[in-house]
Each structure stands twice: as structure tokens, then as C-alpha cells.
Amino acid sequence: MDLSRDFQRRKDFLSLTPQDENALQRLNGLLGDKAPGFIESFYEHLLSFSETRALIPDEGTLARLKKSQSSYFKSLIAGVYDRAYLDDRLRVGLVHAKVGLSPGWYLGAYSHYLTELLPRIAQGLSSASADELLHTFQALIKVVFLDVGLAIDSYIAHRDELIADLRDYGAAFANLPYGTMVATPDLKVVFANRAFEKLFSFAPNSLRGCPLANVMDVTNITTLIDAALRQQSARDTVEVRPHHNPLAVPVSITAHTLPMQDKGQDQRLLLVFEDLREQTQLTRDLLNAQAVANIGTWQTHFDGTFALTPQAARLLGWPVAKPFTYPDFLTCVHEDDRQRVDGEWTAAQRVGRFRYECRVHSNPGLRWIEARGVIEKDHQGNPIRGYGTVLDITDRKTTEQAMERLAFYDSLTGLPNRTNGMMLAQQMLYHAQHHGQSAAVLFVDLDRFKEINDTHGHIVGDNVLAELATRFRAACAKDDVFARVGGDEFMCVYALAPGEDKLLRAQQLQAALTRPVLIDSLKFEVGASIGVATFPDQGEDVEDLLKHADIAMYEIKARGGGSHLYSDLLGLKLERRISLGTKLARALAQSQLQLHYQPKVHLATGALCGVEALSRWCDEDGHWISPGEFIPVAEERGLIGELGDWTLTQAARDIAYWQQAGAAVVPRVAVNVSAAQMMDEGFAERAERLVRAQGVAPGMIELEMTESALMNEPEKARLVASSLVEAGFCLSIDDFGTGYSSLERLQSFPVFKLKIDMSFVRDMDTHAGNRAIVTAVIGMAKALKLETVAEGVETAAQAALLTQLHCDEAQGYLYSKAIAAEPLLRQWLHGQPVQPALPTAP
Numbered sequence: 001m002d003l004s005r006d007f008q009r010r011k012d013f014l015s016l017t018p019q020d021e022n023a024l025q026r027l028n029g030l031l032g033d034k035a036p037g038f039i040e041s042f043y044e045h046l047l048s049f050s051e052t053r054a055l056i057p058d059e060g061t062l063a064r065l066k067k068s069q070s071s072y073f074k075s076l077i078a079g080v081y082d083r084a085y086l087d088d089r090l091r092v093g094l095v096h097a098k099v100g101l102s103p104g105w106y107l108g109a110y111s112h113y114l115t116e117l118l119p120r121i122a123q124g125l126s127s128a129s130a131d132e133l134l135h136t137f138q139a140l141i142k143v144v145f146l147d148v149g150l151a152i153d154s155y156i157a158h159r160d161e162l163i164a165d166l167r168d169y170g171a172a173f174a175n176l177p178y179g180t181m182v183a184t185p186d187l188k189v190v191f192a193n194r195a196f197e198k199l200f201s202f203a204p205n206s207l208r209g210c211p212l213a214n215v216m217d218v219t220n221i222t223t224l225i226d227a228a229l230r231q232q233s234a235r236d237t238v239e240v241r242p243h244h245n246p247l248a249v250p251v252s253i254t255a256h257t258l259p260m261q262d263k264g265q266d267q268r269l270l271l272v273f274e275d276l277r278e279q280t281q282l283t284r285d286l287l288n289a290q291a292v293a294n295i296g297t298w299q300t301h302f303d304g305t306f307a308l309t310p311q312a313a314r315l316l317g318w319p320v321a322k323p324f325t326y327p328d329f330l331t332c333v334h335e336d337d338r339q340r341v342d343g344e345w346t347a348a349q350r351v352g353r354f355r356y357e358c359r360v361h362s363n364p365g366l367r368w369i370e371a372r373g374v375i376e377k378d379h380q381g382n383p384i385r386g387y388g389t390v391l392d393i394t395d396r397k398t399t400e401q402a403m404e405r406l407a408f409y410d411s412l413t414g415l416p417n418r419t420n421g422m423m424l425a426q427q428m429l430y431h432a433q434h435h436g437q438s439a440a441v442l443f444v445d446l447d448r449f450k451e452i453n454d455t456h457g458h459i460v461g462d463n464v465l466a467e468l469a470t471r472f473r474a475a476c477a478k479d480d481v482f483a484r485v486g487g488d489e490f491m492c493v494y495a496l497a498p499g500e501d502k503l504l505r506a507q508q509l510q511a512a513l514t515r516p517v518l519i520d521s522l523k524f525e526v527g528a529s530i531g532v533a534t535f536p537d538q539g540e541d542v543e544d545l546l547k548h549a550d551i552a553m554y555e556i557k558a559r560g561g562g563s564h565l566y567s568d569l570l571g572l573k574l575e576r577r578i579s580l581g582t583k584l585a586r587a588l589a590q591s592q593l594q595l596h597y598q599p600k601v602h603l604a605t606g607a608l609c610g611v612e613a614l615s616r617w618c619d620e621d622g623h624w625i626s627p628g629e630f631i632p633v634a635e636e637r638g639l640i641g642e643l644g645d646w647t648l649t650q651a652a653r654d655i656a657y658w659q660q661a662g663a664a665v666v667p668r669v670a671v672n673v674s675a676a677q678m679m680d681e682g683f684a685e686r687a688e689r690l691v692r693a694q695g696v697a698p699g700m701i702e703l704e705m706t707e708s709a710l711m712n713e714p715e716k717a718r719l720v721a722s723s724l725v726e727a728g729f730c731l732s733i734d735d736f737g738t739g740y741s742s743l744e745r746l747q748s749f750p751v752f753k754l755k756i757d758m759s760f761v762r763d764m765d766t767h768a769g770n771r772a773i774v775t776a777v778i779g780m781a782k783a784l785k786l787e788t789v790a791e792g793v794e795t796a797a798q799a800a801l802l803t804q805l806h807c808d809e810a811q812g813y814l815y816s817k818a819i820a821a822e823p824l825l826r827q828w829l830h831g832q833p834v835q836p837a838l839p840t841a842p
Contacts, residue, residue, distance in 0.1 A: 011081065014146055020139035024077045027136055030124050031077075045112055073113055076147060077140065110148060114140075176406075178399060179251075179273035182258070184266055185229060187212040187221065199275055200242045200249060216242040221253065221271075228255035228269055235370070235396070237276065250276040254396060272399070298373075299387035300326075312390045315369055317362035334359035334366060348375050349383045357393060368397040410484040412462055413469035418491075421483025425493040425542040428481055429535055432495050439535040440502055441542065442492040443549035444472070444509060447527040447561050449488040454713065456522065463519045468526060471512040476505070491546060496534070506530040506563035529557035533566040580633045583619055588642050593617045595650045596818035597669070599828055600789060600811040603803045608828055610702065612670040612811060613651045614818045615643065640674045647671055648687055651701065652694035654821040663829035670702040672734065678705060679716055684723035698728030702753075706734050710749060718748055725750045732789075736777060747784065754781045756807070758792025765797045778805050 043062065056062050075085070121140070125133050179196035183189050189207040197204055200216065212218050220238035227234035233256045239248035252274040257267065296312025306324045313320045316332045326345075333341050337358040348354035355372045373388025405411070408420035416424055425441065432439040446468070453461040465488065472490060476482050480494040494505060501507075509530060517524045531552030539545035548566040556564035587593055597611040617625045634640045651669045658666045677683045691698050703724060710717045710733070721731055732753035756777050764770040774790070781788045790802050793812030802810055819827070 007083070010149065011146065014142045016081070016139075016142045016146060019135075020142055021081065023132075023136050023139045024143060025080075027121065027124070027140075028077045031120060041116065046109075073117075076113075076143060081143065081146065107148065110144060114144065176272075176403065179275070181207075181212075181271045181273070183212060183269055183271060185225060185269065187218055187225065190268060196273060199251075199273060200240070201245065202242070215244075216240055224253055224255050225269065228257055229267070232257045235393070240273075250279075252276055252396075254400075274396075294392040296390045297388070298390060299385070301385055302383050315362065315367065315390050315392050316360055317367075332360045334361065348373060348386075352377065354388075357397075367392060368394045413466055413484050415469055415473065415490075416481070416483040418483065418485040421481060421485060421491055422542055422546075424481045424483070425491065425546075428493050428495065429540075429542060429545075432535060433540075438496040438537075440492075440494060440496055440505060441533050441535065441539075441545040441549050442490075442506055442509070443485075443531045443533075443546060443553045444490040444492065445529050445553050445557065446488040447529055447557065449526065452524060452526075460519055460522065464517050464524055464526065467517050467519075468513070472509055475508045475512040480505070485546075491549075493542070502532055502534055502565055503563050506532055510563060527561045529553050529561045530563040531556065531566060532563060538566055577633050577636065580625070580630060584617070584630055584633060584639055584643075585637065587617060587619065588639060588646060591646075592620070593643075593646065593650075594820065595647065595654060596820055597654075597824050598811050598818040599667075599816050599824070600670075600809050601815050603799065603807055603810050608665060608667055609809055610668045610670060611824065611828075612704070612818075613647060613654075613672075615647060616818075635674065635676070640676050641680070644672075644674055644677050645686070645690060648690045648701070649694065652691040652696040655696045655700050656694050657821060658825055658829055661825055661829075663825060665829055666700070667829075668700055668702050668730065670704050670732065673703045673705045675706070675708060678710065678720050679713060681716070681720060683720055684727050684729075687724065687729065688727040699730065702730040702732055704732050704734040704755065705751075707736065714748075721749050721751075751786065753787040753789060756788060756790045758790075758812070761790045761792045761798060761802075761812075762794070765795070765801050771801070774802075774807075775805055778807055782806065 047056065075088075117140075118137075121136065122133070125136060128136070176193060177195060179199040180193045181189060181196050182191040188211050189209065192202075192207045194204065196202075197207065202215065207215065212221075217240065220236075220240060224234050224236045224238070227236075233254070235252070235254045237250070237252045239250050240253075241248035254272045254274075256270045258270050294311070294315075296309045296315050298306055298308050298312050300306045304325055306326065306329065308316070308318065308320075308324055310320050313324070316329070318324055318328065318332060330338050330342060341356060341358050344354050344356045353372075353374050355370070357368060357370050359366050360369055370391040370393045371388065372391070373386055375383050376385040378384050408417060409415065410417045415421075429439055431437075449461070449464075452464055469484065469490070472492075473482050476492060477494060480492055482490065482492045485491045492505060492509070496502065510528060513526055513528055517526055531549040531554070533539060533545045533548035533552065535545055538548050548570075551570050552564045552566040555570055556562045594616045595613045596616050597613055599608055600610040600612065601607065602609045615627055615631070617627075617630055619625055631640070631643075634643045648671055651671050655666060655669060680686075687701075687703075688698055691701055705717075705721075710721070724731060730753075731749070731751045732755055733749075733751050734755045735757040736754040754777060756774055760770045760773045760777075762770070764774050778788050787808045789809035789811065790798075790807050791811050793799055793802065793810040793814045795814060798812075799810055799814060816828075
């Protein structure tokens with residue numbers, strides 16, 4: 001933003017003219033030193049309030065503020081309002097916002113300023129005309145509002161920065177067990193988690209934006225902050241006393257400087273407070289010598305040996321009574337840290353002190369220690385004595401590592417999370433580019449994993465995920481990046497060897513799923529769909545490559561699972577789906593779809609016994625779009641509910657049309673219902689309202705639901721189904737035999753008809769397996785007292801066989817294809833009267 005231009009626009013909006021500036025310049029010259037002459041009374045007024053008195057700690061600060069305020073108020077009526085004035089006002093406003101002075105106190109200062117100044121102006125302009133006096137007052141009001149507006153802008157900018165900080169820090173630190181605070185170098189609180197508030201008995205959310213010195217004694221903390229700012233991190237054990245509590249709280253404080261996101265951001269520090277009250281109480285109950293149980297001391301006279309206290313020896317994993325030398329110390333240090341530690345010791349003999357952290361071989365395992373020391377020298381600068389401490393910081397390091405894992409790793413699987421995985425993947429792509437290599441990006445999505453969670457609960461689902469993550473990681477090479485990017489979604493990125501099959505790693509991951517997953521007594525067969533995209537041919541950054549792999553994954557998932565390589569053709573198919581979704585939304589809004597009806601006949605008599613409503617769409621370019629293409633798009637784009645409502649409305653409207661046309665028979669119309677509609681608790685009420693609005697009873701509508709729509713969340717689906725039956729609708733199950741419903745669950749749904757899927761009917765007269773399935777479905781339906789209807793009947797032989805098997809109804813090309821409402825009336829409903837115009841959607 002151009003600040004100068006924005007500032008001029010602000011002055012223009014306030015109608016602050018050059019004439020106003022001239023009037024204020026004359027006033028400034030006339031008043032001279034009288035304008036800021038009330039500073040003493042002004043600060044006497046401010047010091048009478050505890051909120052503002054807390055911001056003025058000493059006389060030196062007070063004198064400096066008086067001088068600054070005098071110049072500030074004098075410049076307010078100086079009549080010069082340029083870029084320098086703007087920068088100064090924004091700076092002053094930001095300073096006030098940062099020290100915690102609320103806008104109310106800021107505005108109070110202006111009020112006091114005007115109250116004191118106006119009588120002085122009236123006295124100084126006593127000889128001026130009324131118009132001149134009025135003009136001067138008006139100019140003063142404009143510039144005061146200009147000044148207030150700039151100050152408020154500074155407060156808003158500071159508030160927005162704090163809000164952004166709170167969102168980021170809350171996500172990272174809110175649930176940590178230790179008291180955690182993010183603060184500015186002058187100890188103004190940016191964020192404090194609940195553990196910190198509880199540790200010092202502060203009210204929830206009472207600290208944000210508050211100077212820490214306002215609520216507790218920070219004397220013991222400021223030195224630690226200075227050290228952290230110098231060396232990026234520092235740690236100390238101190239006692240801290242909140243102002244509202246007479247007792248100090250012993251704590252261990254670790255301070256780290258946080259990396260700044262950009263050059264303009266203020267420095268932030270992360271402070272972790274560990275409650276030491278229990279430790280303190282314990283040491284009081286024990287011997288005073290054990291007050292610092294995890295700290296050992298050492299000393300040397302540079303005679304080749306070191307003297308260790310027992311605790312120091314134990315921390316270093318060294319026998320207490322055994323002599324100890326510097327080479328012995330290096331053997332205690334972890335191999336990867338020895339060179340650095342030796343360098344620190346050499347430098348310490350030159351500068352006189354040291355402090356470092358390292359790993360040591362202790363019992364049991366590795367431990368982290370913090371070593372501090374001072375080196376005394378003779379008059380020639382030669383080291384003569386050294387002494388210091390050894391502190392066990394294993395717990396702190398464990399906490400720091402846990403914090404890092406929370407930020408960068410998935411807690412369930414131990415894999416890198418999405419953020420970390422994307423970063424590691426991009427680094428791998430940079431490495432591949434630098435070495436002229438290709439790379440592959442895999443997007444892995446488990447098939448039907450939601451069924452495990454829904455059927456057996458999330459704990460079992462989490463155990464399955466953890467087991468599969470272990471298998472996937474084992475199937476990858478050591479240098480592969482493998483991360484969990486979502487609930488049951490994973491990403492794998494690896495460098496391709498010259499000539500390597502681009503689907504090889506995907507096949508290896510698929511092979512990891514060949515064995516069932518065993519959780520207690522349960523056994524799960526889990527599949528996966530894997531999309532693959534290659535670098536650099538199909539993208540140069542991980543975001544694009546992952547998007548392309550995702551497209552390939554969806555393509556193969558639609559085919560039943562497996563692995564698939566991305567191609568430009570898939571990208572074009574995605575573009576078509578997106579374009580189709582946009583056109584479909586427009587077509588629904590403009591009622592451009594049609595309903596065609598396929599007759600159902602009673603097999604025993606050949607009489608019409610119903611029709612099925614099927615959506616048809618001719619797009620704006622005159623092309624017919626297959627329902628098999630646009631219905632999945634409607635589901636993807638969230639349009640399936642709107643399409644379902646339109647279908648119900650249009651079906652009811654056509655029933656009313658047939659009734660008005662004098663049809664001899666008005667058939668019940670079957671309308672397909674989506675899974676999304678069956679999960680909508682308000683669907684039954686809405687469906688009844690839509691149908692009755694056309695003057696049609698719900699009993700004229702049969703709602704066809706797929707097995708998968710009922711089995712996704714069976715309890716909710718059962719409640720919605722019961723509500724639909726109560727409203728008067730008839731329910732049937734479509735495409736029966738292709739889903740995963742059980743007889744037990746099937747009996748709990750209030751359906752009256754099963755529709756046998758055409759994939760079984762098509763070859764039943766030549767394929768013994770399909771005939772057996774159809775026979776079993778009809779027999780089961782009869783046992784449950786349900787009617788049956790076979791779809792896709794195309795030959796007389798199929799119809800005869802279905803009749804022999806006692807199937808009730810049939811539909812298919814043997815009888816009729818789906819036709820529009822008017823031809824259906826002429827050809828099947830035998831309407832004789834003059835037909836009214838076909839209804840259209842409003």
C-alpha cells in the first residue's frame with residue numbers, strides 16, 4: 001500500500017485543507033510554549049490511575065515521557081502533516097499498543113489534552129473574530145481526529161499480528177504438559193497455554209497481550225531472557241512469585257528464541273516452565289546436600305586429573321572411586337559429539353568459560369548433560385584451575401524432542417506428517433534435480449477403510465493404520481520419503497533409477513497388503529489405490545506432483561483399486577469433470593434436465609405396474625450427457641442433493657400431468673435416492689413437502705436406495721428410512737447383490753421390494769453362476785415377504801426364466817427404453833382426453 005497516498009486520502013476525507021494547516025500554524029505561533037504547558041497536570045492525572053502508573057516505573061522514565069509528550073502535543077498543532085508526521089504517529093501508536101496501553105486510555109489522553117488546551121486557545125485568540133476562532137477550532141478537531149485515526153490503525157495492525165501469533169502458537173503449544181509461554185524480549189505475553197495459567201493460578205486467557213511484569217515478579221527471569229537472546233537458548237532454575245500470591249513458585253525455565261517468519265516480525269521467545277515444587281519439598285524432607293540431586297561438580301588443576309563428585313561420576317557413567325582424566329571424559333562422550341566438545345574445551349582455555357550440551361554413555365543408555373565451567377589463568381594467561389557443573393538435561397531434551405515430534409511427526413504412525421513430509425519431499429526433488437535424476441511421487445489411499453472405523457470403532461481402525469504404516473515403511477527403501485498426509489492417505493517420494501519401472505514401488509506397497517491385518521481376534525483384508533506422478537515430466541514441485549498422483553489414484557479407485565500412472569489424458573478428464581460440474585450446476589438452476597420413464601411390467605400378466613424415473617441431460621451445446629458421467633460429478637461437486645430434490649419435484653409434477661390428462665392408469669414412479677440423501681435427517685420432511693406441493697400423495701412415489709447407501713451408516717439410514725415410510729413413501733433396494741448388506745440388517749429396514757441388478761440378469765440364461773445368484777435373491781426375497789423386480793431384461797428367454805423363478809416384475813429394452821412423460825402417456829397409459837401442456841420446472 002502507498003502510505004503517502006493513503007495518508008493524503010485520509011486528510012482529504014477529513015477535509016483538512018491548507019487553510020486549516022495555516023490556521024494551526026498561526027495558533028502554534030501565537031500560543032508558543034503555552035500549548036504543552038499543562039504537561040505537569042496531565043501526568044499528575046495519569047499517575048492517579050494504577051493502570052497507567054504501572055507503565056511508568058521510575059522518575060527517569062517519567063521525565064523522559066514528559067519531554068516526549070510535550071514535543072508530541074506541540075507537533076499536533078504545528079500545521080505540518082507530511083510523511084514524517086505520518087511515520088512518527090504510526091510509530092508512537094504502535095509503541096503504546098505494544099506496552100499495553102488500551103485505546104480507552106489513549107483516547108482519555110486526547111480528552112485531557114483538549115480540555116486543557118481549548119481554554120488556552122480561547123484566551124490566546126481573544127482578539128480574533130468569531131469566524132477565525134471557529135475556523136481554528138474546526139481545524140484543531142480535524143487534526144485531532146486524524147491523529148486518533150492513525151493511532152487506532154496502529155492498534156489494529158498490532159492486534160492482527162497478535163491474532164495470527166495466537167493461532168499459530170495455540171496449534172503448536174496449547175496442549176503441552178509443561179507451562180509454555182511465547183513472549184516478546186521485554187516479556188509482553190503473546191501466548192500462554194493452560195498449563196502455564198494453572199501453574200501460577202491465573203484466570204484462563206487473562207495474560208494475552210499483558211506485560212508479564214504486571215502480574216508477577218520478573219526479576220529472576222530477565223537475566224535468562226538476555227542470555228537466550230545472546231545465545232538462542234538458555235536455562236535456569238529460579239523462584240517466581242505472582243503478585244496475587246505471597247508464595248514464590250520454584251521452576252526450571254528454558255528459554256529459546258523462535259525463528260522469525262519475515263524480516264519485519266518482532267522477535268519472539270519460547271519459555272517452558274517446569275514446576276519444581278514437588279522436587280523442592282522432597283529435598284527439604286531429605287538432606288540439604290541432595291538439594292540439587294541431578295547436578296554434579298568437577299574441578300581440575302591441569303595436572304592431568306579431574307576430581308568428580310559422586311553425582312557427576314554417575315551422570316558420566318564413570319565408576320565413583322576410579323581416577324578420571326580428560327581422555328577418559330572424551331570416551332564418555334557420544335562419538336558424534338566428541339569433536340565439538342573437544343573444541344569447546346580448547347576454546348574455554350582461551351576465553352575462560354564454557355557451556356555446552358552433549359550426549360554421554362551412561363547407565364542405562366545415553367543421557368544428555370549440560371556442562372558449564374570457568375577456567376582460571378595465571379598472569380601469563382596459562383590455565384591453572386578449572387571448575388564447573390554437570391547437569392542432567394535428559395528430561396528437557398526429551399520434552400524438546402517430543403515438541404519437535406508433535407510439530408513434524410504423526411503421533412499414531414510415527415511417520416512424518418503432511419507438513420514435514422511435503423518439506424522432505426521437496427528437498428528430495430531438489431536433490432534429484434541437482435543430480436539430473438527423475439523421481440516418483442505416490443499418493444496412497446486405503447480402500448473402504450471407513451468401514452473398519454464404522455464397524456469396529458476408531459481404536460481398532462487406528463491399530464490397523466499403525467500396522468499398515470509399519471508395513472509400508474518396510475516396503476520402501478531407506479532414503480524414500482514416506483509420510484502420512486491424511487486420515488488413511490499416505491505419500492511416498494523417491495528417486496528413480498535409470499530405466500526403473502515407475503510402478504515398481506507402488507507394486508511393492510500393494511504387496512505389503514497381501515497378508516491380512518490381525519488385531520486381537522479380528523482379521524482385516526485391506527486394499528489400496530495408488531496414483532503415481534513423475535518428476536520432472538509431470539510437475540516440478542511436490543504440490544503439483546501430489547495433485548497429479550491424487551488424480552491418478554482416483555482413476556484407479558474408480559476401477560476397483562490398484563496402481564496407476566498419471567497422464568495428460570487424466571488431467572483432461574479432470575478438466576472435463578470440473579467443466580461438467582459447472583455446467584450441471586447451471587443446468588439445475590435453469591431446469592434444463594429432463595425425466596424419462598422406463599416401464600415396469602408384471603411378469604405374470606404383462607400389465608404395467610410402475611415406471612422408473614431416469615434423469616436425462618442435453619447440455620447447452622446440444623450434446624446428451626450420460627447419467628453415468630454426470631451423476632458421479634453431481635456427487636463430487638455436492639450437487640446430488642439438489643439433483644435429488646429436482647427429480648422428486650419433476651416426478652410428482654409428471655404424475656399430476658398424467659392425472660390431469662385423464663390417464664386410465666397412473667403408475668407409481670420409482671425415484672433413485674443417493675447415499676447423501678439417506679444421511680440427511682431432514683430428507684423425509686423435505687421429500688414429503690416437495691411431492692405434496694404438486695398435489696401428489698407420497699404413496700405414488702417409490703424411493704429406490706442402493707445397498708451401499710443403507711450400509712454406510714446403517715443406524716442413521718434406518719431412522720431416515722422409517723421417517724420416509726411414515727410420510728407415506730414406498731421403499732425398495734436397488735442393484736441388490738452388488739453391495740455388502742447382511743440379512744440381519746436388511747430385515748431392519750422397512751423396504752417392500754428388491755431390485756435384482758442387471759449384471760446378474762444379463763447372462764442368467766447362459767451363465768449358471770448368474771442364474772444361481774438370481775434364484776437365491778428371489779428365494780430370499782420370498783422368505784422375507786418382499787417383492788422382486790429384475791432390471792435389464794432384454795430377451796424373451798430371460799423373461800421366461802424369471803417368470804419360472806417367480807420373479808414379480810421386470811423392466812428393460814424387451815419392453816421399452818426410457819421415454820419422456822408425453823410418449824409414455826400415449827403408448828402406455830392409454831390417455832384419451834385432450835392432453836394439457838407438459839409441465840415444466842418453475
